Amino acid sequence: MADADEITEAYADWQxxxxxxxxxxxxxxxxxxxxxxxxxxxxxxxxxxxxxxxLAELRQGAVGDPDLVVTATSEDFADLFWGDLNPSEKYLSGxxxxxxxxxxxxxxxxxxxxVFLDG
Amino acid sequence: xxxxxxxxGLRRAMGLRTAVSTSTGLAFAALQYLAAASLVAYxxxxxxxxxxxxxxxLALLAWGFFGELNGMFPTAAAIRRYMSRAMDDRxxxxxxxxxxxxxxxxxxxxxxxVGAALTHVxxxxxxxxxxxxxxxxxxxxxxxxxxxKVAGSVQDLATTVVLTATLVVSVVAxxxxxxxxxxxxxxxxxxxxxxxxxxxxxxxFLYSAFEWVTTNAEEVRRxxxxxxxxxxxxxxxxxxxAVMTTAMSHVLDRGQLSSAFPQLYLGQRAxxxxxxxxxxxxxxxxxxxxxxxxxxxxxRFVYATAREGSLPPVLARLNDRAxxxxxxxxxxxxxxxxxxxxxxxxxxxxxxxxxxxxxxEALIYAVAAFCVLRLRSRLPDHHRPFRVRLAGPAAVVGLVxxxxxxxxxxxxxxxxxxxxxxxxxxxxxxxxxxxxVRYVPRYRAAEEARRxxxxxxRPPRNRPDATATPPADETAxxxxxxxxxxxxx
Numbered sequence: 206m207a208d209a210d211e212i213t214e215a216y217a218d219w220q221x222x223x224x225x226x227x228x229x230x231x232x233x234x235x236x237x238x239x240x241x242x243x244x245x246x247x248x249x250x251x252x253x254x255x256x257x258x259x260l261a262e263l264r265q266g267a268v269g270d271p272d273l274v275v276t277a278t279s280e281d282f283a284d285l286f287w288g289d290l291n292p293s294e295k296y297l298s299g300x301x302x303x304x305x306x307x308x309x310x311x312x313x314x315x316x317x318x319x320v321f322l323d324g
Numbered sequence: 325x326x327x328x329x330x331x332x333g334l335r336r337a338m339g340l341r342t343a344v345s346t347s348t349g350l351a352f353a354a355l356q357y358l359a360a361a362s363l364v365a366y367x368x369x370x371x372x373x374x375x376x377x378x379x380x381x382l383a384l385l386a387w388g389f390f391g392e393l394n395g396m397f398p399t400a401a402a403i404r405r406y407m408s409r410a411m412d413d414r415x416x417x418x419x420x421x422x423x424x425x426x427x428x429x430x431x432x433x434x435x436x437x438v439g440a441a442l443t444h445v446x447x448x449x450x451x452x453x454x455x456x457x458x459x460x461x462x463x464x465x466x467x468x469x470x471x472x473k474v475a476g477s478v479q480d481l482a483t484t485v486v487l488t489a490t491l492v493v494s495v496v497a498x499x500x501x502x503x504x505x506x507x508x509x510x511x512x513x514x515x516x517x518x519x520x521x522x523x524x525x526x527x528x529f530l531y532s533a534f535e536w537v538t539t540n541a542e543e544v545r546r547x548x549x550x551x552x553x554x555x556x557x558x559x560x561x562x563x564x565x566a567v568m569t570t571a572m573s574h575v576l577d578r579g580q581l582s583s584a585f586p587q588l589y590l591g592q593r594a595x596x597x598x599x600x601x602x603x604x605x606x607x608x609x610x611x612x613x614x615x616x617x618x619x620x621x622x623x624r625f626v627y628a629t630a631r632e633g634s635l636p637p638v639l640a641r642l643n644d645r646a647x648x649x650x651x652x653x654x655x656x657x658x659x660x661x662x663x664x665x666x667x668x669x670x671x672x673x674x675x676x677x678x679x680x681x682x683x684x685e686a687l688i689y690a691v692a693a694f695c696v697l698r699l700r701s702r703l704p705d706h707h708r709p710f711r712v713r714l715a716g717p718a719a720v721v722g723l724v725x726x727x728x729x730x731x732x733x734x735x736x737x738x739x740x741x742x743x744x745x746x747x748x749x750x751x752x753x754x755x756x757x758x759x760x761v762r763y764v765p766r767y768r769a770a771e772e773a774r775r776x777x778x779x780x781x782r783p784p785r786n787r788p789d790a791t792a793t794p795p796a797d798e799t800a801x802x803x804x805x806x807x808x809x810x811x812x813x
Contacts, residue, residue: 215782231644239335270335287782291775293631297401305334306543307400307624308473315646318631 207283209249209265215286216251216263222288222320223260229319233258236312241271244279245302273305273313288321337545342476343553347537348560349483349613351530353430354437357587357607359529359678360565364573364581365739366523368515369507372573373566375520379527380562382689382729383534385722387558388712389692390535391551395709396699398541398550401628407691410698414760417634419691421756422749426684427622428655430533432662433677434614435460438607439663440584445604457663464615465656468623471645474616482609487564489606490587494564494571496594501575508570518732525733528689528726529682530565534558535692539621551710582738584674623651633771634764672737679737679745686730687749693722 207215223229233255242251252268254261277285281301284290292314295301303310338346363372397405403423407416439456443449474482507513511520534557541550572586580589591603627648630639643649666673696712697719712718734746 218781228644232642232646270333272335274334284782287780289780289782291631291633293628294633296399297404297628297632299397299399299401299405303399303542306336306338307539307620308471310400310542311624311627312646314631315642318640319642 206246207279208247209251211283212244212249212251212279212286213263215283216253219286219288219320220260220263223316226320229316230258232315232319233312238272238309238312239269240273240275240313241267242282243267243274243276244282245276246278246280249279271305273303273309275313276302276304285317288317292317334543334545336543338476338540338543338549339545340549340553342480343537343540343544343549344556344560345476345480345483346540346617347534347553347557348487349479349610350536350617351532351534351557351561352483352486352564352610353533353614354434354441354607354610355430355674355678355681356530356565356610357568358433358437358584358674359526359682360569361572361576361581361586362675362678362738363523363526363530363569366515366519366526367511368513369510370505370570370573371508371511371513372523372527372569374509374511375523375527376530376562376566376569378524379531380558382524382528382725383531383558383561384555385718386531386535386689386692386726387554388718389689389696389722390538390554391710392696392708392712392715393692393699394538394541394550395547396703396706398547400539400542400624402538402541404629406695406699409702410695414757414764417760417764418753418756419688421760422753423684423688424622424625425752426532426681427618428658428662429677429681430614431461431464431618431655432659432666433674433681434611435464435659436663436666436674437584438611440667441588441604441607444585444588445600453667454664457667458660460611460615461656461660461663464619465652468615468619468652469643469645469647469649471647473620474612479613479616482612486606486609486613487560489602490568491564493587493591493594493599493603494568497571497575497590498567500594503574505570505574519739521729522732522736522739525686525729525736526678526682528686528729529678529733531558531561532681532685533617534561536617536621547709619652619655622655623648626651633768635767637767637771675737676742676744676748679733679742680748683730683734683745683749686726686733690723690726690730693719693726697723 236258237256238254240253240255242253244250250265250267252264252266252271254264277295277300281290281295285292292301296303363375366372367375393406394402399405403420404416407420410416435457436453438460439453442456443453511523534554537553537557538550541547544550568590572581572590575593576586576589580586583589585607587603587607588600591599593599595602626635626639629635630637639650640648641650666677669676696715699706700715734749735741735743737745
């Protein structure tokens with residue numbers, strides 16, 4: 206299991222990559238969303254906010270009304286933020302569970318793909 | 325086991341009304357009008373509604389199957405998940421790819437039908453149908469590439485307008501006919517039982533795609549909305565289709581019924597010139613739902629499969645609006661080619677298309693029955709918010725009935741024996757199977773190699789130990805291939 210500190214550290218790396226990616230900034234234009242993350246094993250919850258194409262700091266707990274809720278193990282969240290895990294594969298096998306619109310799910314996956322596969 | 329999830333607390337959750345309009349709107353494509361007109365040829369007089377009623381009952385059987393399966397896997401990727409657990413992964417992928425071709429056909433048919441309707445009302449040469457088709461598909465591709473998605477409220481309105489107008493036009497046309505219905509309760513009058521079975525097979529097609537709403541499982545406010553929405557949609561489809569089919573059989577002649585725009589003639593019989601234009605407009609609105617739902621469903625599925633590593637990576641490329649542009653453009657081009665083939669083939673073109681669609685739809689219902697049956701034994705303890713009553717006998721009946729209907733629909737065009745639909749389906753399934761067996765393993769191997777080539781970025785000190793908790797959805801009843809780390813659909 207990954208603890209909250211590990212996930213926060215992993216997220217910080219992902220956040221820096223996302224915010225430094227100009228293509229992603231274009232892709233996220235107008236996509237202001239609140240995403241809740243729920244760790245199915247530890248019960249930890251986190252909140253990610255995207256505003257003006259910028260990812261905010263990871264916040265502990267479920268803050269505000271979400272547009273998207275992602276449920277996965279803490280290990281998967283840590284691996285996902287480090288880029289060691291393909292979220293689509295985990296999603297298709299049912300290990301990552303989502304609640305939200307298909308378009309929002311698509312954008313979230315796009316973030317992961319663009320920062321790690323497109324460079 | 326994954327906890328059932330739903331979007332109750334989301335800012336933008338889908339309500340029951342939008343779920344109903346999505347399910348009904350996806351099923352009620354422009355092709356619906358042609359399928360309804362085709363149905364008339366198989367039964368006596370104005371009794372086609374009986375075939376639709378029987379087909380509706382069968383659709384409710386399928387509703388039970390999809391309800392149970394969607395309840396078990398409430399996700400847009402449900403079809404991949406339950407099929408991969410119920411059968412061999414390669415068979416599951418082959419069936420899925422073959423089934424996806426129905427989306428291409430429905431989009432192509434709708435573009436052609438709207439194009440033909442516009443050409444007719446504008447008194448233009450039939451050659452211009454291809455131009456209208458190109459324009460419509462071009463607009464659909466461009467709006468998809470720009471990330472335009474029809475809002476739920478617009479979809480509610482569009483579906484309501486289409487269904488209401490179709491119902492009103494049908495009732496008025498019937499009322500204005502001034503003659504009583506012919507043999508409305510005698511479908512076998514001067515017909516055979518085989519004719520009736522063929523009409524039921526075609527009738528099933530009029531409900532097709534109602535189950536596509538299951539791909540919205542992650543965004544509904546309450547999980548049971550999907551289940552209820554599908555049931556309500558089947559009931560609405562029966563009422564509208566039955567009245568429309570009865571009106572068509574009663575007021576249209578054989579030439580009008582076999583045209584590419586019987587709904588325009590129906591509108592004309594109800595309201596004269598205004599009715600003609602009204603139904604042309606309504607036909608165009610049906611395409612809005614089809615293009616919106618069809619393009620998004622198919623392109624996102626292809627994207628997810630490519631991301632997983634089972635299709636070429638180029639299919640997962642995104643444009644600056646996070647739209648998988650290669651599948652969208654490919655879908656548009658393929659649909660246009662199919663639409664042109666339909667036009668060149670004349671009336672027989674869309675009749676064959678309807679038969680192919682009817683056969684594939686019955687086939688996927690049979691597959692759903694098989695999955696229910698198989699998963700009851702493979703995953704007996706899996707959470708099932710909705711359970712089919714007498715699942716064993718119901719699934720066997722579904723498997724046999726839908727299998728037979730698929731076969732009947734595949735060898736029958738316009739009440740005549742014609743194996744062309746079967747040949748088309750066999751070719752599509754063959755291509756899918758060859759692709760799955762020969763190329764998918766290569767793509768998966770390449771994806772594995774790509775991942776293995778790069779070092780893990782996560783610091784070693786943070787790697788999971790051997791006692792790590794298993795992933796949320798791993799259960800003792802999952803087959804070995806469904807474990808994490810393997811590309812399982």
